Amino acid sequence: xxxxxxxxxxxxxxxxxxxxxxxxxxxxxxxxxxxxxxxxxxxxxxxxxxxxxxxxxxxxxxxxxxxxxxxxxxxxxxxxxxxxxxxxxxxxxxxxxxxxxxxxxxxxxxxxxxxxxxxxxxxxxxxxxxxxxxxxxxxxxxxxxxxxxxxxxxxxxxxxxxxxxxxxxxxxxxxxxxxxxxxxxxxxxxxxxxxxxxxxxxxxxxxxxxxxxxxxxxxxxxxxxxxxxxxxxxxxxxxxxxxxxxxxxxxxxxxxxxxxxxxxxxxxxxxxxxxxxxxxxxxxxxxxxxxxxxxxxxxxxxxxxxxxxxxxxxxxxx
Amino acid sequence: xxxxxxxxxxxxxxxxxxxxxxxxxxxxxxxxxxxxxxxxxxxxxxxxxxxxxxxxxxxxxxxxxxxxxxxxxxxxxxxxxxxxxxxxxxxxxxxxxxxxxxxxxxxxxxxxxxxxxxxxxxxxxxxxxxxxxxxxxxxxxxxxxxxxxxxxxxxxxxxxxxxxxxxxxxxxxxxxxxxxxxxxxxxxxxxxxxxxxxxxxxxxxxxxxxxxxxxxxxxxxxxxxxxxxxxxxxxxxxxxxxxxxxxxxxxxxxxxxxxxxxxxxxxxxxxxxxxxxxxxxxxxxxxxxxxxxxxxxxxxxxxxxxxxxxxxxxxxxx
Numbered sequence: 001x002x003x004x005x006x007x008x009x010x011x012x013x014x015x016x017x018x019x020x021x022x023x024x025x026x027x028x029x030x031x032x033x034x035x036x037x038x039x040x041x042x043x044x045x046x047x048x049x050x051x052x053x054x055x056x057x058x059x060x061x062x063x064x065x066x067x068x069x070x071x072x073x074x075x076x077x078x079x080x081x082x083x084x085x086x087x088x089x090x091x092x093x094x095x096x097x098x099x100x101x102x103x104x105x106x107x108x109x110x111x112x113x114x115x116x117x118x119x120x121x122x123x124x125x126x127x128x129x130x131x132x133x134x135x136x137x138x139x140x141x142x143x144x145x146x147x148x149x150x151x152x153x154x155x156x157x158x159x160x161x162x163x164x165x166x167x168x169x170x171x172x173x174x175x176x177x178x179x180x181x182x183x184x185x186x187x188x189x190x191x192x193x194x195x196x197x198x199x200x201x202x203x204x205x206x207x208x209x210x211x212x213x214x215x216x217x218x219x220x221x222x223x224x225x226x227x228x229x230x231x232x233x234x235x236x237x238x239x240x241x242x243x244x245x246x247x248x249x250x251x252x253x254x255x256x257x258x259x260x261x262x263x264x265x266x267x268x269x270x271x272x273x274x275x276x277x278x279x280x281x282x283x284x285x286x287x288x289x290x291x292x293x294x295x296x297x298x299x300x301x302x303x304x305x306x307x308x309x310x311x312x313x314x315x316x317x318x
Numbered sequence: 319x320x321x322x323x324x325x326x327x328x329x330x331x332x333x334x335x336x337x338x339x340x341x342x343x344x345x346x347x348x349x350x351x352x353x354x355x356x357x358x359x360x361x362x363x364x365x366x367x368x369x370x371x372x373x374x375x376x377x378x379x380x381x382x383x384x385x386x387x388x389x390x391x392x393x394x395x396x397x398x399x400x401x402x403x404x405x406x407x408x409x410x411x412x413x414x415x416x417x418x419x420x421x422x423x424x425x426x427x428x429x430x431x432x433x434x435x436x437x438x439x440x441x442x443x444x445x446x447x448x449x450x451x452x453x454x455x456x457x458x459x460x461x462x463x464x465x466x467x468x469x470x471x472x473x474x475x476x477x478x479x480x481x482x483x484x485x486x487x488x489x490x491x492x493x494x495x496x497x498x499x500x501x502x503x504x505x506x507x508x509x510x511x512x513x514x515x516x517x518x519x520x521x522x523x524x525x526x527x528x529x530x531x532x533x534x535x536x537x538x539x540x541x542x543x544x545x546x547x548x549x550x551x552x553x554x555x556x557x558x559x560x561x562x563x564x565x566x567x568x569x570x571x572x573x574x575x576x577x578x579x580x581x582x583x584x585x586x587x588x589x590x591x592x593x594x595x596x597x598x599x600x601x602x603x604x605x606x607x608x609x610x611x612x613x614x615x616x617x618x619x620x621x622x623x624x625x626x627x628x629x630x631x632x633x634x635x636x
Contacts, residue, residue: 048427078396080420084421087445090427103402
């Protein structure tokens with residue numbers, strides 16, 4: 001495969017924030033140059049089907065098919081099946097739409113037939129017309145567990161979608177990811193990367209699981225490609241999602257600098273928001289080259305500008 | 319449980335014809351007096367969910383929720399999930415609607431949780447507000463296989479829904495039903511029946527499997543309740559479905575008399591259509607008391623009249 005001047009771009013990705021940056025990345029460089037390595041720590045079985053929330057968010061967003069209001073799910077999807085299951089007494093806090101359910105059912109049937117999660121992710125992105133390669137971080141089950149006060153531990157989707165992301169996070173259990181193998185293609189993609197981007201996803205429960213998989217962090221460290229991370233924190237708070245509660249839960253300051261601290265030793269560059277500009281010196285003291293921009297991806301143009309800023313910072317690191 | 323003057327009514331049932339007679343039966347006697355024992359030889363897994371076509375047709379029809387044009391499925395149901403699966407390359411000749419799929423998904427999840435098919439059928443009929451007890455003939459897998467020319471054997475739903483019921487039937491394989499156990503409640507229902515009705519269903523692939531299950535035919539024979547069968551053949555042809563091809567396939571004449579011959583030794587009475595009135599003497603020669611009426615259930619009133627005719631014939635047999 002031939003690539004643009006920066007070579008292949010590998011992006012470590014979670015859900016909504018990653019998906020929005022990826023939409024910009026695939027405009028800043030040829031879409032086929034980009035490989036997203038996506039968190040599967042949120043994967044779970046709902047209604048008997050294997051749901052991969054982050055893979056689907058990234059795929060649907062790149063396909064231009066995502067429900068932009070919610071950030072996940074398919075635009076205009078109906079919820080006939082979950083509504084009916086709810087009427088039958090099932091817990092339906094995971095509001096999977098009907099077409100979305102069909103994709104998860106496809107995934108389930110293909111898994112049962114012996115296909116791997118990576119192959120299936122590829123089928124789904126091709127079906128939706130996405131030119132960008134989308135890889136699960138692992139094909140092994142690696143559920144992210146959230147430890148709450150009172151010794152109570154829940155799956156991340158229970159924490160987020162069922163319980164509404166309560167504040168009493170005591171820690172995060174990534175032990176399943178720590179025992180998992182990278183999916184086929186993941187290490188190879190990192191090895192051949194010209195640029196590695198850490199998307200503005202939750203560093204604890206989106207990027208954390210990807211980096212917890214044995215072999216992935218080492219492959220990034222061994223790569224000569226510049227690594228740039230983009231902050232998901234703007235003005236001391238996440239744009240979306242419970243990153244504040246999870247950062248506090250693991251004892252990390254909810255700030256661009258707090259996130260930057262998690263990526264030292266991994267990334268050489270850090271892009272963060274102009275609202276946090278006063279943290280620039282402190283972040284540079286961590287050994288990171290910085291770029292301060294507007295990181296709020298209100299539209300496709302903003303996503304593209306942010307992607308270009310990250311790629312330009314990577315160019316400086318070369 | 320207290321019953322009307324005729325006692326409990328047990329109906330052996332297949333799909334559309336049975337469902338239409340049952341709609342009349344539950345008006346001719348109190349709905350809670352009726353127990354339908356329903357063929358599960360058509361059951362199969364589609365799209366990873368356990369579908370029970372005849373149980374669903376009977377339940378939906380008694381609930382007033384059936385798609386009356388098709389005779390199966392739920393009125394006004396969408397097909398978002400199967401359409402999307404079709405777009406993903408799955409075979410979708412079994413056109414399961416979305417709400418219908420939710421019911422089958424419920425069945426699948428409940429089976430996986432350890433519930434029995436009878437308990438689940440009861441949950442679904444109660445959910446849909448059906449006062450009539452609906453029992454699967456068996457909780458064991460008992461797929462009906464259709465033997466075609468060239469030694470080709472297919473599941474009944476493949477024969478009917480996928481292949482369009484071709485004419486080259488060589489025989490029917492009920493060996494799974496012959497090894498199955500009656501579902502909980504089936505033998506007890508027959509033992510306590512005041513009347514037993516064999517619905518105007520396909521005698522080969524709807525009633526045949528019910529009677530093939532060890533213990534059911536014996537329980538009927540041991541009962542003192544009158545047994546009345548209703549002919550599914552009108553003027554030498556089935557009202558609906560491939561009964562003609564299946565009767566020919568097992569070497570039985572496609573006529574009211576042909577069907578009556580299959581029920582000698584089981585039924586004492588036989589209700590058949592006025593268009594076949596000339597067969598009355600031949601059918602009586604088989605040892606069956608007969609009643610000749612209009613058996614075509616064009617509406618609820620016709621269903622109720624047919625049910626009343628069957629019950630009156632049963633009264634005469636007492």
